[in-house]
Structure formats: C-alpha cells, structure tokens
Amino acid sequence: MTTLNRKEEIIHAALNITAEKGTPNLTIAEIASKIGISDAAIYKHFKSKNDILMALIDLIGDGLTGILSDNTEKKPEERLVNILKKQLQLIEKNPGLPRLLFSDYVQVHDKALKEKMLKIIMSYINGIKAILKDGISQKYFRDDLNPNAAAYAFLGLIQSNIIVWSLSDFSFSLTKTHSDIWQVLLKGLK
Numbered sequence: 001m002t003t004l005n006r007k008e009e010i011i012h013a014a015l016n017i018t019a020e021k022g023t024p025n026l027t028i029a030e031i032a033s034k035i036g037i038s039d040a041a042i043y044k045h046f047k048s049k050n051d052i053l054m055a056l057i058d059l060i061g062d063g064l065t066g067i068l069s070d071n072t073e074k075k076p077e078e079r080l081v082n083i084l085k086k087q088l089q090l091i092e093k094n095p096g097l098p099r100l101l102f103s104d105y106v107q108v109h110d111k112a113l114k115e116k117m118l119k120i121i122m123s124y125i126n127g128i129k130a131i132l133k134d135g136i137s138q139k140y141f142r143d144d145l146n147p148n149a150a151a152y153a154f155l156g157l158i159q160s161n162i163i164v165w166s167l168s169d170f171s172f173s174l175t176k177t178h179s180d181i182w183q184v185l186l187k188g189l190k
Helices: 003-021 028-035 039-043 049-069 076-093 096-101 104-109 111-137 147-167 175-189
Strands: none
Touching (some): 003 028, 003 049, 003 096, 049 096, 049 111, 076 096, 076 147, 147 175
C-alpha cells in the first residue's frame, strides 16, 4: 500500500471511529485496530492524534472549497441550492464530520485545530456572502438583504439540521431535508 493510500485509510478509519464513538474516544490504538495495523504503523504517517484531526479538518476544508467552486457558472439562486445539497451530501456521507466539528476537542482542547476550523468556516461564509451579493446585484435577491446575516443564516439552518441528525444517531436522511431548508432560505432572500 502506498503512503498516500495508507494515510487516507487512517483518516477514514478515524472519521468512522469519530462517527461511532466521538472525538474523545478516538485513539491511535483504536485506529490501528480498525484497519489491522500496529500503533507504530500509524506513527509512520502521523505524529499524533492531533495530526490526524488536522487531516480530518483538511478533509472538511477541501470538501467545502470544492462545493463552493464547483458551480460558478450558474445563477446565484441555483448556486446556493446546489451548495446546500452538496454540503448535506458531504456530511451524510461522512457522519464523523459533525461530531468532530462540534466537539469540545476541536473547540477547546487545541488552539491550532480551533483556528484552522474557524478559518475554513469563515472562508465558506465569505463564499456564500459573495454569491448573495452577486444575487442582489443581479436582482435575484432583495436589494435590502444583508449578505452577512443571510450567509450566517444559510449556514445556521444547515448546521441545526446536522446537529439534530447527529444527535439522533443519523436516524433520518439528511439530504432529504434540503428542500425544506431551501424553501425557508428562499423566502428570506426574495
């Protein structure tokens, strides 16, 4: 197995463990056991649990960046609904992400993890704001719309659904909620 493949395997195992047991119960030994290698083999690729968590946060950042840049040729309204769908799909496919994102471990335990996650979220919000401003200038959205507040509302409606989904042990299809969320958002934008 190549180094890149092994690193990806470690990251995905960590993500699965986080989904099942939460960030506090993520250990090097648990990851090694899940993929059938020794603890020492993990340390060939990552220095610590925090390095693995940094890689997971990079996965979040890459996913959100890809979602934002994936549909720049469409109308602002279409771009937002596509972003909404794709973000919900990304999270539903990777249920460990919300448990990592909303964990005390990321928010309190390690300043570097917290700062990296904040930078990713702010970049995402700024991307949404740019689409909203574009929509205002093209007359798709209300001219009195506050793009900053609307961007936070966009993220907030998504995150509230994700939190309920995670707390209910993923008992419903997150992606099936996008239409209801979009209708609420759209009424506020028009």
